[in-house]
Amino acid sequence: MRPHSLRSLCLSIVAGVCFTQFAHAEDWPRWRGPNANGISSEQVATSWEGGQPKELWSAEVATGFSSCVVADGRLVTMGNRDDRDIITCLDANTGELAWTHSYEEPVDPNLFEGGPTATPAIHKGNVYTFSRKGHVCCLELASGKVVWESNILDQFEANIPAWGFSGSPVVGDAGLLLNVGSHGTLLNPADGKVRWQSDNSDDAGYATPVIIPGSSPAQALVMSGKAIQSVNVATGEVVWQFP
Template structure:
């Protein structure tokens, strides 16, 4: 069955079922944000009682992912007693015991489904970058948890908080770290990853929930940012907006990350569906190849390979679509128990 090519992580409990990390998973979507897990030893079936659990560690609420580098696991949560705080936790990979914890005060008033942070820590060059639901951006020492620099988006940049809180995971691009800050004339921002200095601000849109994506088109280094109003192309070096394509999203749920593959830029959302764009050799002049409701996604970013995208559709389960034409090649593989809002992160395995 075609479903077997994918690993679907259902985060019902925070547990680790392997004694050794096969490879680092340092950020959202893994190394290079390619959604490829290099483990090639995964079983095709589990015991009836489920895979053996090596350890469990109770933590607070949250919807974000984990990052693993070496023998350390990084994750965010929220605590409400004795005070309301967001936390960044570093745990021992083998035992689950805390190595360090960094916490800071927050107020989730007005955040729907306000259980906890939504983003995944980014670990790079012995530093951890985190972005909380209320626009708190931190750079921490990965070994000690010491604060290297920080920004309060609301206080410093007049960041607006989306209905369900910020969910962008920080993206490292050379010496920069990029986030969808949602600030005043600063929906997308770039910071010096070492000092925290603001390098550029871009876009005036309201913030959504997706993360920026870096692509190269010819000689152009491009950042693609999908907001609730547009798909934008931004110069990665200067922050200059190069182009924008309107793609209005109901309730602001621009959640999945844009994907770039085989010369096609693709995004999809829950109500109005998908849009596939083609850029010229200078990364300008976006042309709509196809759009519409034939494919409607919610939270799971598509996987891409050999000119096709593998997507979790709101009605038809796992769907394979030809990226350049929008033709549905197959569908109906059910991998989520939720029939109304299906979601399950999709990841390639090393053996394909």
């Protein structure tokens, strides 16, 4: 068994690294941060004189590869325990459990330790999640109440990649963009209904879609199993692809 296969992982938050109070710090609402570039505007310590920083709190969450997102004083991540995916929301300042939501998601033998690989996204007070097998959730950040949830494969046919869907959801005014199908799929974030879908000529890749800054109309880069494509976010039209 791999040493971290029981990521009943201790999420540890330490002083000087993760700011003083999340409620007064920059939110980190999606994979790689607010601008999807892995850069924070916060000024944090680059060295720890006098020893390691003090741990403020730690919490156990289920097994998985999902990162954490933070907004409005809440921290959200995902994991899997006993063949159920678990979405966990904690108070970002204290580590106290705010709520959890779970659904059945059996772990396949080829998925390493198992658990989700996509990171949640927070947008306008809601949390959006995506599982390896296509389960999509929209939950209220404040309460964990289900706004809607469904499996994308119940709406149309798409191949699950060998190691499961892995790209994190990207949500904005245009919709909820997922790396599903040959060049992505867009859902209505209000109800989860499909706005457009790509064909099944190629499996989805494992990368998170990237909105091209300054593109007009808005375009997103989507990696399939064989190519990178620039897609019109509003219509799903492929503008270009390589190779």
